[in-house]
Amino acid sequence: MTLRLSTVILPVHRWHEGGRDRWLRAEELGFHAAYTYDHLSWRSFRDGPWFGALPTLTAAATATERMRLGTLVTSPNFRHPVTLAKELISLDDISGGRVTLGIGAGGNGFDATVLGREPWTPRERADRFGEFLPLLDRLLTEDAVTLRGTHYSADEARNIPGCVQRPRLPFAVAATGPRGLKLAARHGQAWVTTGDPKIFEEGTPEQSVEAIRGQIERLGKACAEIGRDTAELDKILLTGFTPDRGRPLESLDAFVDFAGRHQELGVTEIVIHWPIDDSDFAADQAVFEKIATEAVARLG
Numbered sequence: 001m002t003l004r005l006s007t008v009i010l011p012v013h014r015w016h017e018g019g020r021d022r023w024l025r026a027e028e029l030g031f032h033a034a035y036t037y038d039h040l041s042w043r044s045f046r047d048g049p050w051f052g053a054l055p056t057l058t059a060a061a062t063a064t065e066r067m068r069l070g071t072l073v074t075s076p077n078f079r080h081p082v083t084l085a086k087e088l089i090s091l092d093d094i095s096g097g098r099v100t101l102g103i104g105a106g107g108n109g110f111d112a113t114v115l116g117r118e119p120w121t122p123r124e125r126a127d128r129f130g131e132f133l134p135l136l137d138r139l140l141t142e143d144a145v146t147l148r149g150t151h152y153s154a155d156e157a158r159n160i161p162g163c164v165q166r167p168r169l170p171f172a173v174a175a176t177g178p179r180g181l182k183l184a185a186r187h188g189q190a191w192v193t194t195g196d197p198k199i200f201e202e203g204t205p206e207q208s209v210e211a212i213r214g215q216i217e218r219l220g221k222a223c224a225e226i227g228r229d230t231a232e233l234d235k236i237l238l239t240g241f242t243p244d245r246g247r248p249l250e251s252l253d254a255f256v257d258f259a260g261r262h263q264e265l266g267v268t269e270i271v272i273h274w275p276i277d278d279s280d281f282a283a284d285q286a287v288f289e290k291i292a293t294e295a296v297a298r299l300g
Contacts, residue, residue, distance in 0.1 A: 005269070006033040008072050012049050012050060031292060033070060035271060044280065053074070061091065061096075068100055075111070081154070082154050085136055099169045104175065131151050133171070172191065181222040194240075195211060208244070212265055239258075244258060272288070
């Protein structure tokens with residue numbers, strides 16, 4: 001299968017001061033998809049401009065024509081399935097059925113405390129995600145849903161006419177633990193990884209490849225348990241969080257080598273960050289665009 005190349009455009013620019021231009025350029029460069037983070041703020045960008053994901057994607061949907069759009073990723077940290085479903089159905093309609101929902105359990109960053117609560121433990125996050133995702137699945141596929149859950153409920157939630165994409169827009173589920181992988185196997189049309197965060201600081205690229213190989217194997221086992229072929233799921237790698245850091249974007253050859261090693265593992269889509277000066281995602285724009293236009297052909 002031909003490797004797909006996508007980008008993620010962080011929402012750090014005013015729409016009419018460079019924001020719109022980046023989404024248009026991403027489509028011109030031929031990216032399969034352009035995603036954005038669904039956070040209220042994020043790490044080193046916390047004290048600077050940061051705009052909302054779904055309004056940004058809605059604007060991108062009206063500005064572009066072909067490229068897929070999505071979150072990478074949404075989480076329950078500040079979302080509720082009922083309100084999120086309504087917004088996603090609207091976005092899917094506006095985009096003409098070009099939306100993918102990247103979704104995961106969330107983490108302990110700024111989003112976890114901004115609403116004035118203590119951050120959830122890993123088990124609490126897994127418990128909530130285990131309710132959130134199945135309910136969201138129902139909300140996007142059924143006209144009316146009523147459910148009483150431990151963490152999330154819906155009372156005759158209406159979502160007519162549903163998604164343009166049938167039976168609903170695709171889920172790309174970010175997961176590495178056993179419970180998350182089971183959710184990806186059952187509800188996902190794609191699976192997302194950033195690698196193994198435990199080896200980000202001191203690990204090697206070779207160790208990272210083996211870690212991702214292990215994740216894909218565990219995903220395969222989770223699929224087998226429910227009688228699903230793991231080949232049905234796209235495998236998406238969001239780059240920038242492996243020990244390689246930004247090195248794959250230093251040259252076309254470096255990226256082709258990096259992408260080829262992950263393509264051999266079964267990764268079907270690689271996502272690279274749109275360059276942002278003076279950040280962890282700084283990169284040469286000309287090299288970035290060369291990768292966008294030439295790397296897939298080099299990889300065959």
